[in-house]
Every structure is written in structure tokens, then in C-alpha cells.
Amino acid sequence: MLEAHPGETGEATPKNGEAPFDLVVIGGGINGVGIANDAAGRGLSVLLCDQHDLAAHTSSASSKLIHGGLRYLEHFEFRLVHEALGEREVLLRKAPHIIWPLRFVLPHRRHLRPRWMLRAGLFLYDHLGARTTLPGSNALRLDTQGPLQSRFTHAFEYSDCWADDARLVVLNAVQARALGADIRTRTRCVSARREHGLWQVRLQIAGGEIETVQARALVNASGPWAADVIEQVVADRSPHGVRLVQGSHIVVPQLYADPHAYILQNEDQRIVFVIPYEQHFSLVGTTDLDFQGDPADSSPTPAEERYLLDVVNAHFKRQLTLQDIHHRYAGVRPLLDDEDDNPSAVTRDYTLAVDAPGNEAPLLSVFGGKLTTYRRLAEAALEKLEPWMDGGPPWTASHALPGGNFKTQAQLREELMAQFDWLSPLQIARYVCSYGTLCRQFLDGARKPEDLGEDFGNGLTEREVDYLCEREWAVTRDDILWRRSKLGLHLSAAQQSRLADYLQARASGTA
Known part of the structure; x- marks a missing residue:
């Protein structure tokens, strides 16, 4: 019989033995x-x-979205969109620590898609799948004080969700x-x-x-x-x-202070997302490029980086250059090859x-x-x-995923701040958004910062690192900084090197 939240604590013995x-x-x-x-x-x-x-x-190189896929409606992928829209609500309930609602602003570009088409698409998006907690779409009139260039006067707004994919x-x-x-x-x-x-x-x-x-x-x-x-x-x-299609993303300094994301239409009929990311950054992506070679070696091409910068610069007042790219990554999507000439149209x-x-x-x-x-x-x-x-x-x-057995992030933050009042609000906020209630496993028994051991930077402590190695299969620096967290954006080269040294010493038993 399953518990109310299976997998919350404990580690069962695998059922292998001699049996298959x-x-x-x-x-x-x-x-x-x-x-x-x-x-x-x-x-x-x-x-x-x-x-x-x-x-x-x-799975760690996505756009970090739980979404129905608004653009898939243009390719008549109604079954996929219906299923994905229904899953937004399910996953919000299952994982409120690593998934949360996000509003998207779609600036209107008359020569690309007429307003009636966008309205019709968003009407379908609102009603094609179950939607019980997320607000529906609406039209916006833009003013000149926002981050977009003044030529954009109208937009639409709708809901999807952000997720920590890894x-x-x-x-x-x-x-x-x-x-x-x-x-x-x-x-x-x-x-x-x-x-x-x-x-x-x-x-x-x-x-x-x-x-x-x-x-x-x-x-x-x-x-x-x-x-x-x-x-x-x-x-x-x-x-x-299998058709391998590379999708690349760049991370740039925060383009605007508002909490919503943007979905930008481009001249080639593709779309690009601009998403608030890790407090101080904006995540921009993605591309669709046919890929040849080992998927483990994928990386953004210079042409993809320029493409993403050009789309952003065509919409925002703030203009970016290659020097503004703080981080970049690419993932290879394994799509069923339906022999479509356009990688963006492949199902x-x-x-x-x-x-x-x-x-x-x-x-x-x-x-x-x-x-x-x-x-x-x-x-x-x-x-x-x-x-x-x-x-x-x-x-x-x-059933919730481990760490997801709480009502709201705000309530859990308040509980942790009351219990661990010596932790900074930023550190507690990161624990809530990464671990939910699982953070109690490495905070248990701690009474002061020194109890958590060495701080490798940005609140990443020895206790947390040991937890990730013992409970979440982390082995290397990249496992921790780019998949178990996104702290690679925040730690200096010296801090990352110190973490690598600690992991090496830990593995050899000399830490």
C-alpha cells in the first residue's frame, strides 16, 4: 500500500537478489x-x-517550462496540447517546490500573425485542457514605460508554469x-x-x-x-x-524586473522565450537545429547565439551583445522523424x-x-x-513528489524561518524552491551556521553537499552546480574549484 507521500523519507532495499x-x-x-x-x-x-x-x-537542458505548447496548435497537435495542458495542474500539485505558475506576455506583431489568430489560439489554449488554478488569457495595452520597444502597443497574456527540470x-x-x-x-x-x-x-x-x-x-x-x-x-x-534537433539557450543579465516571461514572435515564424531566471538573470531560448554527432557533446553554435540575441534586440529596449552571455547550454531533443523539412514543425x-x-x-x-x-x-x-x-x-x-508535502511556498518559508532563524531569507528561499520539506534532512539538528560545515559560496554548505552525494547520486562538481542546483551561475571559479577539491577528498575518504 502506498503512503500518502511515497518516497518522502527512507530507502527501501532493492528487490533484486537472485530473482529477475x-x-x-x-x-x-x-x-x-x-x-x-x-x-x-x-x-x-x-x-x-x-x-x-x-x-x-x-532533461537538464530544456526551457524549464511545464506548458501545453501554444505554438503546437499551429501544427494541429491538439492531442499533445490537450494532454500537456491537463498535466500542468497535476504537476503543480505534485511538486509545488520546483514547479510554479508563470504568466507569459506575447507582444503582437501584425505582419506575422493577425490579432484574431492569436485570440483564437489563446481561446483554444484556455479551454483545450483542464485549468482549475491557473488564470486564463487576456489582452494587454502596452505603455512606453515597459521594457519593450515603443513600437509594441498591444500584447496578450496567458498562463503556463516554470519548472526545475533536472x-x-x-x-x-x-x-x-x-x-x-x-x-x-x-x-x-x-x-x-x-x-x-x-x-x-x-x-x-x-x-x-x-x-x-x-x-x-x-x-x-x-x-x-x-x-x-x-x-x-x-x-x-x-x-x-529518430531526428535529433538541438535546442540552445543563453543566460544573460536580467532584462527587466517584472516577474512574468515573454514569448517573442520572429520573422521565421518561430518563437523565443525570455524567462526570469535565478534572481539576477534572464533565460533566452530556444532554437531548432538539426544535429549530427554525439548528443553528449552538444553546445550552442555561434549562429544560434546571434539568432537569440537578434530576436531579443528586435523587441527590448536594452540591447545585448555576445559579451552579455553569462552562460550557455544546448540539449538534443530526440524527436520522432516525420520527415518534415522544418525542424520546428517536427512533432x-x-x-x-x-x-x-x-x-x-x-x-x-x-x-x-x-x-x-x-x-x-x-x-x-x-x-x-x-x-x-x-x-x-x-x-x-x-501523490506528491518527495519534498512536495506542503501547502504553499510562502507558508513553508515562514515555518523554516521560525525554526532556523539564523539562516538568511535567501538561503531559506533556495531550500524551499529546490528541496521543499526535504531540506529538513540536512538541516536536522543544526542550531547555528557552523553546524552546517564549510560554506562553499552562496549558502551551499558541507551538510547540503553531503546530502546530495548520499541521497541524490551527486558525484562531481557539475552534478551539484548545474543539475542538483543552478549555483554554477553564482559561485566564482575559486569557489567551484574548492567544491571540486572537497568532493575529491570526500570520495577518497580524506575529507
Whole structure:
């Protein structure tokens, strides 16, 4: 029986032993951990492996949005938009610490899309999916005092949500582990073969040691590597082509003080988001560029950076140059190849392919997908596997993710400030938005700042770092500064170097 908030505390022993796992999941991105978590909560035995860190690539390189995808309406993706809009409300309830509402302003550009088209699109957006807490859209008249150039006189406003994408992945993994799943990072699946009705899966850890585990079903949720896993690990042919599309983002100094985001229309019919980010910055993205090569090596091209700057400079009074780019990142989206000439028009919907010749042990492969719909994708994956699995009913819609068992961020901040009045308000605010109630695990017993150990900068303390290593699979400096947090934007080079030294000493037992 599931607890009210499964995965909040405790670490169950994985159900491996000598028995085969029900599922082995390849891929520690949002779809892989979503499937592993859902399956573990249904009582299935699960092992998840990833060759790198959790959310090491695409799932930490998104636009950080939980949204229906307003622009997908132009491509008639009504099923996808309907499902994604409904998930906004579900995920807001599940993870109020790392997901919260955000209003978007869409400046009107008459020569790109007429006002009636925008009104019609926003009407559909308001009514196509369930919306119980988020306010609807409305028209705005802009004045010359705002951050936009004076030629913009009209705009529209609507609701979506912001999310910490990498922490969404990690918290699903934390919950899955508490429900019995075996989560193995830095573990590569080198081969998988069917023998005697089971999958024989060979896993290689970072040091080179090989272990073989058995599974009743294999899930390929490796994102940009989905086709490679089928062809190289399973030694079969992929049923679908995967089109790799790079989306790049830049982080620049804060463009405006208002709390809302902007969605900017460009001459090429694409859109670009400008989102408030980490108190002092604005996040700008994204692009759509066909990608060739290893997805682990993706990075923004100079042309993409200039493109994003040009879109921003065409709208805002403040003009940016390449020297204003404080940070940059790119993620490779594994889209189902529908042979559209325009990368922006390629479907963002997902396809689940099951291969089980002669009713043998099944291989389920995930093609495509969005951060917003990961939970529904996981439910659909478990439904596909029902003929081979004897698990419980769906459960994830009504259960909070770890740390999410509180009413409002404001209330939790007040509780923590009363209990830990020696912490700064900024530090408590970061704890609430990153950990929710989980922060009590590394604050427990602390009575003064010195009890938290060394401060590596911006309130990142030894206690927090140890917690991330022991409970959230963090190993390297980048794991902590760019995925478990975004503190890489705030720590100096010297502070980051000191953190790396501490992690190295900790790993060697000399810290």
C-alpha cells in the first residue's frame, strides 16, 4: 500500500537478489525515471541505469517550462496540447517546490500573425485542457514605460508554469528508490539479449566491472540514443527513425524586473522565450537545429547565439551583445522523424514501440516526448507492458513528489524561518524552491551556521553537499552546480574549484 507521500523519507532495499527484475530501464532522463517511479509504485521490481548522471543531457537542458505548447496548435497537435495542458495542474500539485505558475506576455506583431489568430489560439489554449488554478488569457495595452520597444502597443497574456527540470528528474528517482527501485548512475548497458524468456542485461560500471542482471521486460528510454540502443545494445533494427534537433539557450543579465516571461514572435515564424531566471538573470531560448554527432557533446553554435540575441534586440529596449552571455547550454531533443523539412514543425508528441516477437520478453522503446507529459507517458508505457506485468493501478497523479508535502511556498518559508532563524531569507528561499520539506534532512539538528560545515559560496554548505552525494547520486562538481542546483551561475571559479577539491577528498575518504 502506498503512503500518502511515497518516497518522502527512507530507502527501501532493492528487490533484486537472485530473482529477475520485472523491468530494467535504460536511461536516467525524465522519461526513464518517470517509468521507473510509476512501475516501482505499482509493486514491480525495477532497475534503472544511466551511463552518466541523472538528467545529464536533454532533461537538464530544456526551457524549464511545464506548458501545453501554444505554438503546437499551429501544427494541429491538439492531442499533445490537450494532454500537456491537463498535466500542468497535476504537476503543480505534485511538486509545488520546483514547479510554479508563470504568466507569459506575447507582444503582437501584425505582419506575422493577425490579432484574431492569436485570440483564437489563446481561446483554444484556455479551454483545450483542464485549468482549475491557473488564470486564463487576456489582452494587454502596452505603455512606453515597459521594457519593450515603443513600437509594441498591444500584447496578450496567458498562463503556463516554470519548472526545475533536472530536479524533477532527481526527485522522481528519489521516490522510485524509496519504493524499491535500484537506481544506478554511471552504469552503462553494454548488451541485452533474450534467453529462456528473459532479458540478459550486461551492465558496466565506471571502473569497468561487468554485472549481468535478468529482467522480464526491457525499457529503452535513452532519449537521443534510443535508436543506438536498439541497434548496438539489443542488436536489432529500430522501428522508427529518430531526428535529433538541438535546442540552445543563453543566460544573460536580467532584462527587466517584472516577474512574468515573454514569448517573442520572429520573422521565421518561430518563437523565443525570455524567462526570469535565478534572481539576477534572464533565460533566452530556444532554437531548432538539426544535429549530427554525439548528443553528449552538444553546445550552442555561434549562429544560434546571434539568432537569440537578434530576436531579443528586435523587441527590448536594452540591447545585448555576445559579451552579455553569462552562460550557455544546448540539449538534443530526440524527436520522432516525420520527415518534415522544418525542424520546428517536427512533432513533439511521443510514440511507444513494443517489440515482443512470439510473445517473448518485451522491449519497449520511447521515441520523442516532452518534459510536461513525462507522467502520462509513463502511465502509457506501463499500460503497454500490462500483458507481461502484474502490477497495481496508476497512482502518480495523486501523490506528491518527495519534498512536495506542503501547502504553499510562502507558508513553508515562514515555518523554516521560525525554526532556523539564523539562516538568511535567501538561503531559506533556495531550500524551499529546490528541496521543499526535504531540506529538513540536512538541516536536522543544526542550531547555528557552523553546524552546517564549510560554506562553499552562496549558502551551499558541507551538510547540503553531503546530502546530495548520499541521497541524490551527486558525484562531481557539475552534478551539484548545474543539475542538483543552478549555483554554477553564482559561485566564482575559486569557489567551484574548492567544491571540486572537497568532493575529491570526500570520495577518497580524506575529507
